[in-house]
Structure formats: C-alpha cells, structure tokens
Amino acid sequence: MERYIHAPLDADTISSLKAGDFVYITGTIYTARDAAHKRMSETLAENGRLPIKLENNIIYYLGPSPAREGRPIGSAGPTTSGRMDKYTPALLDLGLKGMIGKGRRSREVKDAVVRNGGVYFAAIGGAGALLSKAIKKSEVIAYEDLGTEAIRRLEVEDFPVIVVMDAEGNDLYEKTAGDVVRNGSDRD
Amino acid sequence: MRTIQTAEITKQIREMCIEANYFLSPDMKQAIEKAAETESTEIGKHILGKLCENMKIAGEDMIPVCQDTGMAVVFMEIGQDVHFEGDYLEDAVNEGVRQGYRDGYLRKSVVGDPLIRENTKDNTPAVVHYQIVPGEQVKITVAPKGFGSENMSRVFMLKPADGMEGVKQAVLSAVKEAGPNACPPMVVGVGVGGTFEKCAILAKQALTRPVQEFSEIPYVKDMEQELLRKINETGIGPGGLGGETTALAVHINTYPTHIAGLPVAVNICCHVNRHVVRVL
Ligand code: SF4
Numbered sequence: 001m002e003r004y005i006h007a008p009l010d011a012d013t014i015s016s017l018k019a020g021d022f023v024y025i026t027g028t029i030y031t032a033r034d035a036a037h038k039r040m041s042e043t044l045a046e047n048g049r050l051p052i053k054l055e056n057n058i059i060y061y062l063g064p065s066p067a068r069e070g071r072p073i074g075s076a077g078p079t080t081s082g083r084m085d086k087y088t089p090a091l092l093d094l095g096l097k098g099m100i101g102k103g104r105r106s107r108e109v110k111d112a113v114v115r116n117g118g119v120y121f122a123a124i125g126g127a128g129a130l131l132s133k134a135i136k137k138s139e140v141i142a143y144e145d146l147g148t149e150a151i152r153r154l155e156v157e158d159f160p161v162i163v164v165m166d167a168e169g170n171d172l173y174e175k176t177a178g179d180v181v182r183n184g185s186d187r188d
Numbered sequence: 189m190r191t192i193q194t195a196e197i198t199k200q201i202r203e204m205c206i207e208a209n210y211f212l213s214p215d216m217k218q219a220i221e222k223a224a225e226t227e228s229t230e231i232g233k234h235i236l237g238k239l240c241e242n243m244k245i246a247g248e249d250m251i252p253v254c255q256d257t258g259m260a261v262v263f264m265e266i267g268q269d270v271h272f273e274g275d276y277l278e279d280a281v282n283e284g285v286r287q288g289y290r291d292g293y294l295r296k297s298v299v300g301d302p303l304i305r306e307n308t309k310d311n312t313p314a315v316v317h318y319q320i321v322p323g324e325q326v327k328i329t330v331a332p333k334g335f336g337s338e339n340m341s342r343v344f345m346l347k348p349a350d351g352m353e354g355v356k357q358a359v360l361s362a363v364k365e366a367g368p369n370a371c372p373p374m375v376v377g378v379g380v381g382g383t384f385e386k387c388a389i390l391a392k393q394a395l396t397r398p399v400q401e402f403s404e405i406p407y408v409k410d411m412e413q414e415l416l417r418k419i420n421e422t423g424i425g426p427g428g429l430g431g432e433t434t435a436l437a438v439h440i441n442t443y444p445t446h447i448a449g450l451p452v453a454v455n456i457c458c459h460v461n462r463h464v465v466r467v468l
Contacts, residue, residue, distance in 0.1 A: 035305070065255045065295040074293055075246075075255035080336045080369050102336070103369035103428070124235055124427055125336065125371030126460045129251035130242040147307050148295050160238075162429060173368055176423055176430035 004158070008056035009097045014119050017163050019170040023121065024158040029058040029100070033079050035149040036142075037087040044090065051142030051151060054091055058098035058121075063148035064138070065128070073138040073154075075128030078102045081120070085109050092116045100161055104173055114169040121161035122172075134159040190267075190324040192468060194274035197328070200466055201284025204330035205260060206292035208462040209252045212243055215398040216375075216461055219436040223373060223426075232431025236373075239426070239459060250293075254371075254460040257294040258332030260285045260314040261392065267323035278316055286310040297335070317389060326468045329396050337374065337458040340366035343388055346450040352407075355380055355452050356415060362454040363419050363435065368428020371458035375399060376419065376438045379453040381445035391455035394439035396463040403440055412438045436461075 001020075005013050007027035017023065030052050032040065040050055061081055065074030081101030088099065089112035097118045102125040105113075113120060123131055137155035144150050164172045212220075220243070224236035246253040262281055274280065289296060289311040298312065299305040321327075342365075344358040359378055366374065379390025402409040415438040425431025436459065445451060 063255065063295065063297075065252045065257055066293045068250070068293055074295070075252040075257075077255050079256065080339070082369060102371065104367065122368070122427065122429070124238050124242075125368075126254045126334075126458050127238055127242040128255040129246040129249065129253055130238060132251055133245065147309065148297070149307075162427075172430075173428060176368075176425055176428060 007058050007098070007156070009058065009119070010056065011117060014097060014117055014167050017119055017166055019163050019166045019172045021163040023161050023163060025058070025161060026157050026159070027155070029060050029154050029156055029159075031060045031062040031064070031152040031154060033061050033063050033149050034083055035146045036151050037084050039143055039146075041087045041090065050094075055095035056097050057095075058100060059091070059096060060154065061099065061101035064132070064152075065148070067138070073132055073135050076132040076135055077128030078123040078125055081105055088112065092118050105165065110165060110169055110171070113165055114167065117167045119163060119167060120165035122164045123159075123161050131159070189269050189271055191271045191273050192326060194272050194277055194280035196468065197277065197280045197326075198284040198287065200328060200468065201262065201281055201330060202288040202291065204328065204464040204466060205285055205288030205294065205332065208330055208332050208464045209257045209292060209294055210250060211247055212253060212460065213398070213463060215400065216436075216459070217243060219399045220373070220459060223433040223436060227426070227431055227433045229425065229431040231429050232426045232433055235426035235429060235431075236433060252294060254334060255295055256297060256334040256336065257289070258334050258462065259298055260311065261331045261333050262314050262316045263319070263329040263331070263393065263396070264316060265319045265321045265327040267325045268320050269324040270326055281314055281316055282312040285312050285314045327465065328468070329463060329465045331392075331396050331463045334371075334458055334460060337366065337370035337456045340370045341391070341455045342453070343384065344452045344454075345384065346452055348448070348450050350450055352411065354450065356411065356418070358452045359415055359438070359454050360418060362456065364422060364424070366456045367424050370456045371460070372424055372428055372435070373426055373433045373459050374435045375457045375459070375461040376415070376435055377455040377457060378438065378440040379443070379455070380440060380450070381443040382451060383445070384451055386443055387451040387453040388455070390441040390443055391453035394441045395455055395457045395461060396465070397439045399437040399461070405442065408440050408442060412440055
C-alpha cells in the first residue's frame with residue numbers, strides 16, 4: 001500500500017503502517033550514523049542529555065557526500081543499520097519512533113520497536129542521487145567535527161521508504177532474506 | 189625504457205576517482221538495465237527501475253551514484269621497462285585520490301587509525317596493489333569500494349576434500365548472510381587458491397572484470413553460471429526485498445595453491461560496482 005505521512009510521527013500513523021507499505025515522508029527528520037551514535041551513547045551515560053529531541057522523531061542512518069554550491073546536500077542514501085543496533089534500544093526507550101536505513105536488525109532492536117511502538121523503514125541502498133532529490137534543506141546541528149557523520153536536521157518532501165519492520169514486529173526481510181536477527185547481523 | 193612523470197599518475201587518478209563515482213561503467217549500467225526488464229516480481233522491478241533512475245540523475249546532475257564513495261582501491265600494473273620520475277609513486281597516487289575526492293565533492297570515508305578512528309578528511313590513504321608486468325605501459329584500475337558490501341565479505345580456509353562443492357557452499361553462505369545489507373543486486377568476486385592473502389586479492393580483482401564476462405577456464409565458467417543461478421534462486425532480490433535479481437554476476441579467479449589447502453575468498457560488491465581502467 002502507498003502511504004503519505006508526516007514527520008515527526010504520531011502513534012496513530014505508526015500503528016497504521018504495515019511491513020511492505022511504500023511510504024513517502026514529508027517533514028523534519030535527523031541524521032546520525034556510527035560516530036554520532038557512539039557519542040550520543042557516551043553523553044547519555046555522562047549527563048543524560050542529548051543534542052536532539054528524540055520524542056516522536058525519525059533518525060536516518062546517513063552520511064551524505066558534500067553538497068555542491070547552491071544545493072542542500074550531496075548524495076544521500078542509507079547506510080547499514082545493523083551497526084547501530086548496539087545503541088538503538090536505549091534511544092527507542094527514550095522516545096525515538098522511527099529509523100531509516102538498510103539491512104537486518106538485531107533481536108534487541110526488534111523487541112524495542114515492539115515495546116515502544118516504533119517503526120523501521122528501508123530506503124533503497126545505493127540510490128543516493130535519487131534520494132537526495134527529496135531532501136530540501138539540511139543543517140548540521142551537532143557534532144560538526146564528525147564531518148559526514150555529524151547530526152543533521154533534514155527537511156524532506158515525499159522521501160520514499162518501505163516499511164521493513166512495523167510496530168507489531170512483522171518483518172519484511174523475514175520473507176525474503178531470512179530473519180532480521182540472523183547470526184552475523186552484529187558483525188556488519 | 190620509458191619515462192613517466194608521477195605527476196601524470198596523480199592527474200589520471202584524480203579524474204578516475206571522479207569518473208568512477210558519477211558514472212557506472214557501461215557493463216554495469218547495461219546489466220542493471222537488463223535486470224530491470226527481465227525481473228518478474230513487482231517490487232524487484234520497482235527497485236531496479238529506481239536504480240536506473242538513480243544512475244541517470246547521478247550523471248545528469250553530477251551527484252555521486254552512492255553517498256558511500258568508498259575507500260579507493262588502486263591496481264597498478266607496471267611494465268618493467270617503465271621508469272618513474274618525480275614524487276614517490278605511492279605519494280602521487282594518494283595525491284590523486286586527495287584531489288579527486290576534494291574536487292569531485294566525494295565523501296571522505298577513511299579513518300587514519302582503525303581503532304582511534306579519526307577521519308583523515310581527504311579519503312587517503314588508498315589501498316594500492318602493485319604488479320610488475322612485461323612491457324613499458326602502466327595499467328591503472330581505480331575501484332572505489334563501499335563498505336556496506338565490503339563488511340559482508342568472507343575468507344574461508346577450506347580443506348582440499350571440500351572441493352568444488354565446498355567452494356560453492358562458501359559462496360552461497362556469504363551471499364545469504366550478506367542479504368539486504370550489501371545493497372543487492374550484488375556482484376560477487378571469488379578468489380580460489382593461493383594463500384590467505386592471495387585469495388582475497390584475487391576476489392577483489394574479480395570484481396573489476398566486466399560483468400557477465402565469464403572465466404576462460406571452462407569448469408570455472410560452469411561454476412560461475414551455476415552459482416549465479418543458485419544465488420538468484422535465493423529470493424533475496426533487489427534491495428533484499430524479494431525477487432529474482434539478487435546478483436548480476438559471479439566472477440571467480442583461481443591460482444595455484446598448496447597441497448594442504450583450499451583458500452576461498454568471497455568479496456561482495458553492491459550494484460554500485462565501480463571500476464575505471466586507463467592505460468598509459
Ligand atoms: S554497499 Fe554499495 S550501494 Fe550500498 S551504500 Fe555501500 S557503496 Fe552504496
């Protein structure tokens with residue numbers, strides 16, 4: 001099914017999304033990948049504060065290529081989500097609702113998605129030029145020193161994703177590529 | 189004896205890094221376009237259609253095909269009658285990478301130390317493989333490698349008794365484990381024989397072979413075809429979301445090995461399988 005939704009998310013929207021739905025997101029989302037997740041988890045442990053508000057928000061696992069003059073962003077496709085698995089359950093427990101990436105998640109992430117009523121989307125891996133067209137604005141808002149791995153706030157318009165894991169824990173990859181929680185998902 | 193200025197190497201590498209990241213080679217482009225026609229599942233066809241659109245936008249609007257513009261892998265086949273003049277050759281290669289990634293708006297994805305993990309901010313150093321060959325030419329291959337698929341690559345030290353069946357199983361298990369993480373449709377490079385490190389280099393080199401060009405060794409060609417069929421029967425499909433097009437090609441390179449061993453390396457590449465070749 002095709003769905004047009006708004007970000008940040010609300011509970012009704014999330015519960016209506018089903019694994020396999022084609023979804024177009026409009027609104028505000030945030031980027032964070034490996035180094036930003038590591039730093040967020042360290043600052044959480046230190047003082048319990050994060051540079052972004054997680055409640056109802058979506059994190060896109062993205063490290064874009066540099067923007068040319070006059071453009072909001074460079075190539076902007078998803079990176080492999082499994083590397084964030086170690087940090088993700090804690091973020092979901094703090095209110096994060098959505099994630100955009102590619103590839104399988106761990107059992108712990110799946111449990112946290114179900115426990116918190118979240119959703120995991122896949123964007124098409126390796127389609128960074130195409131996906132960049134749906135990003136209208138991009139601003140670094142934290143961890144600037146991390147370069148491509150800094151946290152960015154993005155304004156997106158009809159950003160195309162597919163629901164891989166819905167709030168009930170249904171998982172699209174299970175039917176195609178084996179269970180999300182196969183051995184080895186923590187190694188990539 | 190022929191003299192080549194290393195400044196010329198820098199210039200070529202700079203251009204090749206940019207070319208590789210904006211324009212997939214004609215063989216890759218054709219393979220993806222053909223798959224978009226033949227794929228029979230609706231979702232698979234949809235994803236492959238988007239990948240064709242992506243390649244078009246990349247070239248027309250000058251946006252890298254993928255945001256992971258890779259770690260630069262460079263193969264240098266150097267004729268033994270060539271003499272280099274200028275900076276140290278590897279410095280010249282790295283200078284080319286530095287300029288290409290800066291001027292081409294490519295992502296800097298290299299950390300200077302694998303555990304301290306500070307970004308070098310210019311995508312250097314490259315991983316350079318040298319081979320001395322007869323003649324007085326230099327053949328350069330630039331193959332920027334993304335790590336979504338690199339992380340799913342594997343080395344297996346099989347026993348001689350495992351034989352052909354063992355090799356096939358190793359390849360299939362690596363591909364299944366890679367699944368959606370490696371941005372399928374994949375290209376699968378396989379190295380069989382040699383030593384622990386040799387088979388890995390063979391596998392990497394296999395990725396630079398034009399797709400759908402088979403091995404010249406008849407039994408190896410048979411294996412390549414059989415494995416491609418079996419991989420496409422797994423149902424992983426484009427994006428790992430289901431379909432028949434899980435891989436576009438399987439390339440196997442072989443080398444003599446020791447009486448006691450059967451090393452096998454499986455280097456997985458995504459559909460953004462970049463390789464640019466120039467001969468000086
Ligand atoms: S695996 Fe390939 S297509 Fe996927 S993000 Fe990495 S470089 Fe891009």
